[in-house]
Amino acid sequence: PRVPTAWEQLRQRCEQCQACGLGATRTKLVFGVGKQDSPVLFVGEGPGQQEDLQGEPFVGAAGKLLDEMLSIIDLGRDNCYIANVVKCRPPGNRDPREEEQAACLGWLYEQIRLIQPKIIICLGRIAAGVLIEKDYRITRQHGQWVRKDQVWYTAIYHPSALLRDLNRRPETFLDLLSIREKVREVCPELYE
Numbered sequence: 001p002r003v004p005t006a007w008e009q010l011r012q013r014c015e016q017c018q019a020c021g022l023g024a025t026r027t028k029l030v031f032g033v034g035k036q037d038s039p040v041l042f043v044g045e046g047p048g049q050q051e052d053l054q055g056e057p058f059v060g061a062a063g064k065l066l067d068e069m070l071s072i073i074d075l076g077r078d079n080c081y082i083a084n085v086v087k088c089r090p091p092g093n094r095d096p097r098e099e100e101q102a103a104c105l106g107w108l109y110e111q112i113r114l115i116q117p118k119i120i121i122c123l124g125r126i127a128a129g130v131l132i133e134k135d136y137r138i139t140r141q142h143g144q145w146v147r148k149d150q151v152w153y154t155a156i157y158h159p160s161a162l163l164r165d166l167n168r169r170p171e172t173f174l175d176l177l178s179i180r181e182k183v184r185e186v187c188p189e190l191y192e
């Protein structure tokens, strides 16, 4: 029999996880999608209702907007990777609690270790608080670039926030242009 790949093993272990209470209430695990060795990784917060039902990140209303944002950067779901801080849906769309994030983070770190991205784009405050700095201020710091351990990090407003607050779209557009420039500079292989 074929030996499962590192990705298959990771997903299988993640499917079994009951490290926090969310594993018991979710419908489907939302592990992540995309190109498993992409230089560009997007990290959201956690599954919503549609994601929970379908098992895929960003398939609801916020996902449609994310697809438009990706096209501004000349990217698509097939050449980047999309994951979340927590892999199971918090009931009623509440934010994932600190202890749920802490319990789940190991999976994201394992994904990052396998992907080895050059650029990580945090979607919203929660992902930025986990991956860039604790107490990240999205209103003040969005669009800024931080380099840590050979990886470029930035954060933009979460697509759900952009659905609620149209005023944040112009500055997000500028952030997306900056991301496009960085991707072109750091990941020319994506356009070959």
Ligand code: URA
Binding pocket: 030, 044, 045, 046, 047, 048, 051, 056, 057, 058, 059, 062, 084, 160
């Ligand atoms: N919001 C997120 O943060 N992640 C998803 O997968 C969907 C909505």
